[in-house]
Amino acid sequence: MKMYDFLVIGSGIAGASTAYFLKEAGYEVLVVEKNTVCSGGSYGAGAFLSPKLSKPSKYKDYLNDALGFSLDFYQKNFPDLLKRVSLHKYPFDERDYKKLQSYEKFIDFEYEKKDGFFKLDFAGFIDPLKLTYALLEGIEVIENFEVTKENLKTFEAKSIIIAHPNQTIYEEKYLKTKNIGGYRYDVSFEGCEKKNFNSHKDCSISAYHEGKVAIGATYIKEINNLEKDAKEDKYNLLQKARNFFEMEKLEVLKYYTGVRNMSFDFFPIVGKLIDEKATILKYPYIKNGSKVPTSKYIYHDNVYIHTALGSRGFVYAPYNSMLLVDMIVKDKEIESHLSPVRTFLKYIRKA
Ligand SMILES: Cc1cc2nc3c(=O)[nH]c(=O)nc-3n(C[C@H](O)[C@H](O)[C@H](O)COP(=O)(O)OP(=O)(O)OC[C@H]3O[C@@H](n4cnc5c(N)ncnc54)[C@H](O)[C@@H]3O)c2cc1C
Numbered sequence: 001m002k003m004y005d006f007l008v009i010g011s012g013i014a015g016a017s018t019a020y021f022l023k024e025a026g027y028e029v030l031v032v033e034k035n036t037v038c039s040g041g042s043y044g045a046g047a048f049l050s051p052k053l054s055k056p057s058k059y060k061d062y063l064n065d066a067l068g069f070s071l072d073f074y075q076k077n078f079p080d081l082l083k084r085v086s087l088h089k090y091p092f093d094e095r096d097y098k099k100l101q102s103y104e105k106f107i108d109f110e111y112e113k114k115d116g117f118f119k120l121d122f123a124g125f126i127d128p129l130k131l132t133y134a135l136l137e138g139i140e141v142i143e144n145f146e147v148t149k150e151n152l153k154t155f156e157a158k159s160i161i162i163a164h165p166n167q168t169i170y171e172e173k174y175l176k177t178k179n180i181g182g183y184r185y186d187v188s189f190e191g192c193e194k195k196n197f198n199s200h201k202d203c204s205i206s207a208y209h210e211g212k213v214a215i216g217a218t219y220i221k222e223i224n225n226l227e228k229d230a231k232e233d234k235y236n237l238l239q240k241a242r243n244f245f246e247m248e249k250l251e252v253l254k255y256y257t258g259v260r261n262m263s264f265d266f267f268p269i270v271g272k273l274i275d276e277k278a279t280i281l282k283y284p285y286i287k288n289g290s291k292v293p294t295s296k297y298i299y300h301d302n303v304y305i306h307t308a309l310g311s312r313g314f315v316y317a318p319y320n321s322m323l324l325v326d327m328i329v330k331d332k333e334i335e336s337h338l339s340p341v342r343t344f345l346k347y348i349r350k351a
Pocket of ligand 1: 010011012032033034035036037038039040041042044045046048049145147164165181182183216219226255257259260281298307311312314316
């Protein structure tokens, strides 16, 4: 059997973009997917590429950096798949309106204040399925194979990238994240071809593209009946969309469901996989708050993780992949707010 440099487990946007950057860096990569390419949360995504209006924070800086990087990356490498359109950001209610107004002084990109909304040009959307296939072009992919701790050795690879949520291959409790479900409806309505901007309120409505407009939202805590709930529109997503955008003769062409996955602080988890048991065994006092340089932690040999992309996987994944591959190739440290170190420390100090 062929020896690969990297085995990437999962072919959503995290796996596909990591595989792409590894291939570009000259590595032999194998991607293994338990279903078919892009069949997890990425399949359901809008995939809106949107900025955030908020107070200054590390998270906002990260989001803006990632959005700028990803828009450039998509424009340069996949211009046909990227649709650059402006975003009309509406407040949810009166309280949210006041909040958005107070954030105006912190907007650090081009915008226009309109009657009741902000028009932001630093935005767009991309076709998730076509993008994932395009990223994986020229990379070997095995579908319909679920990698488990028992069968991991089926593939010969020098390093492993875990690129799927809720992984069970390595028993690391500090990687526990939260799942939130969502739907997307592809719809048509009278005059829909004239909609040439994205709008966000309590749901997102895309610009018209290739015969349809996408309506999406992800805030559903009960994820066991997503398929049925989407079919019946249990959470009235279509009505919510109609409440702020007129859609006469609305027709649902197709619907998608999916689960997104997030960490306790909303930042993704990207970097070397820490071996919790071995690290604690060697430095038991770390649990009480003593500092141990991260270079001294015990890591799983050549195992990396890229997950917990939350509601903006298509914004974050190319940027994270670039950082991860820079860490691997140039030995650059990963930004501390992304590193698994933070979830590890939080978990062991609470346990
Ligand atoms: C309805 C909805 C709308 C969204 N809208 C947007 C949006 O507008 N913009 C945006 O940026 N983000 C959006 N998101 C969020 C985005 O989709 C996620 O952040 C992103 O898809 C996460 O990508 P991922 O690669 O980590 O996981 P996934 O897409 O879930 O990919 C993981 C893959 O790994 C495979 N896998 C799992 N376990 C194994 C295993 N053991 N062996 C092999 N393969 C395995 C799965 O089958 C899957 O294909 C939305 C999400 C949903 C659900």
